Amino acid sequence: MDLGSFAAEFQALSKLIQDPEEADNTPTPGSVSRPTPGTIGPKELLNVKVAAPKARHDPKEIWREDELEGAVEDDYDDGRQVPSYEFLYKQAVDTADNFLGMSGKDPSSTCCEDLVLRVELPEASGAAELDLDVKDTYLKLSSPRYKLSIHLPHKVDGERGKAKWDASKKVLSVTLRIVREEPL
Structure with missing residues (x-):
């Protein structure tokens, strides 16, 4: 050629x-x-526009917002006070567990069956004004004076639980059963 x-x-x-x-x-x-x-x-x-690369996440982060399964829809500040609260863990033990240690349970939270949320509401007039909504991963509590929207530290059974109002201390205690994922 x-x-x-x-x-x-x-x-x-x-x-x-x-x-x-x-x-x-x-x-x-x-x-x-x-x-x-x-x-x-x-x-x-x-003329096709290329999407910007996803932002890298900090390796020290515990979780990212996009990893949360159920987001709290009304997590905005509307002027109501956020009450003080604390998480406690509950474990069912009997004498064989306590004295003989036969069940293999230890005092850590990994062996606990229930999660207890104690919320102090000093200005609440009673349990009738409180509105409580519990899902598997978060909890919403609202009243005319207070608003609390939090993600729970463990997955719980949102359908079953107990709430108890202590009128003398003005404390609401919510007991929720922890759902443990079985290892594969």
């Missing part, structure tokens, strides 16, 4: 891959058009 036929074939090939809208800008016979990867294909594909 001689150089002249190669140039003619190359010109024919460049005309095949050239956009019809650019047909006016045909190169002169003395110049050679050099196609680039960006000039091949329809123009619609050239």
